[in-house]
Amino acid sequence: xxxxxxxxLTLAREIPLSRTSYNLLGVASFTALTALGxxxxxxxxxxxxxxxxxxxxxxxxxxxxxxxxxxxxxxxYLGLGGxxxxxxxxxxxxxxxxxxxxxxxxxxxFVLAAYLVGRMAKKKKANLWSLMLIMGVGEGIILFLGxxxxxxxxxxxxxxxxxxxxxxxxxxxxxxLAAAASVCYGMQSKLTTxxxxx
Numbered sequence: 001x002x003x004x005x006x007x008x009l010t011l012a013r014e015i016p017l018s019r020t021s022y023n024l025l026g027v028a029s030f031t032a033l034t035a036l037g038x039x040x041x042x043x044x045x046x047x048x049x050x051x052x053x054x055x056x057x058x059x060x061x062x063x064x065x066x067x068x069x070x071x072x073x074x075x076x077y078l079g080l081g082g083x084x085x086x087x088x089x090x091x092x093x094x095x096x097x098x099x100x101x102x103x104x105x106x107x108x109x110f111v112l113a114a115y116l117v118g119r120m121a122k123k124k125k126a127n128l129w130s131l132m133l134i135m136g137v138g139e140g141i142i143l144f145l146g147x148x149x150x151x152x153x154x155x156x157x158x159x160x161x162x163x164x165x166x167x168x169x170x171x172x173x174x175x176x177l178a179a180a181a182s183v184c185y186g187m188q189s190k191l192t193t194x195x196x197x198x
Contacts, residue, residue: 023069030061030073031080034110035087043090047164048102049150051172052089055142058110059135060180062117064187070114078107105149109142116141126188131181139177143169 017025037053044050062070081087081094088098088107099107117138121131143166151161 023065026065027069027073027076030057030065030070031076033057034061034074034077035080035085038087038089041089044168047168048154049106049146049165049169050089051169053176054089054110055113055139055173056176056180058114058142059117059138059177060183062114062138063121063131063135063180063184065114065118066122067115067118070118071111074110074114078111081107100153102150102153103146104153106142106146108149109145112145113138113141121184126185128181128185131185132178135177135181139173143173 034054034057037055037057040053042051058074061073064070065073077087078099082096082099083094085094088094089103090098098104117134120134120137123130126134147161147165150156150165151158154161154164156164
């Protein structure tokens with residue numbers, strides 16, 4: 001969607017690619033960025049859930065790629081990690097055990113969040129505040145599924161689940177979603193300006 005148009009504007013003169021190639025490049029790029037975001041992590045001593053940069057790329061990918069490609073980028077990320085590539089946050093690497101472990105709900109939430117953000121952000125002229133609201137919904141999906149899964153896996157009550165899986169992450173996640181919305185809005189503005197000049 002937006003990534004196809006952006007890539008065409010920046011690369012079309014240099015590298016002739018088909019629409020399918022642009023789509024594949026977009027999916028692969030956000031899969032790789034999500035994986036790289038896992039390496040920017042801060043462990044917290046009281047919870048098995050680390051702070052990462054991943055949600056920034058999940059939300060941005062959904063908004064830029066659209067629902068189908070955004071979700072595909074996250075499914076590819078989960079598939080590669082599930083096969084054992086060490087691309088999940090933390091020191092223990094990848095594997096299926098990570099998908100069913102304490103942080104599995106957050107990982108599954110990545111797919112749903114990318115899909116929903118992509119679906120809601122399909123308007124070409126979404127303003128910054130609406131993008132922040134859309135990404136807030138996506139972030140809420142990730143945190144809801146992650147906290148619920150965490151509470152089930154650790155067999156703890158919802159109150160302790162909120163303490164371990166939601167509350168510590170709210171300030172940082174607000175910053176990440178605001179940053180993702182700003183980047184997306186900036187790309188849309190640049191795309192609109194470039195299109196008007198042609």
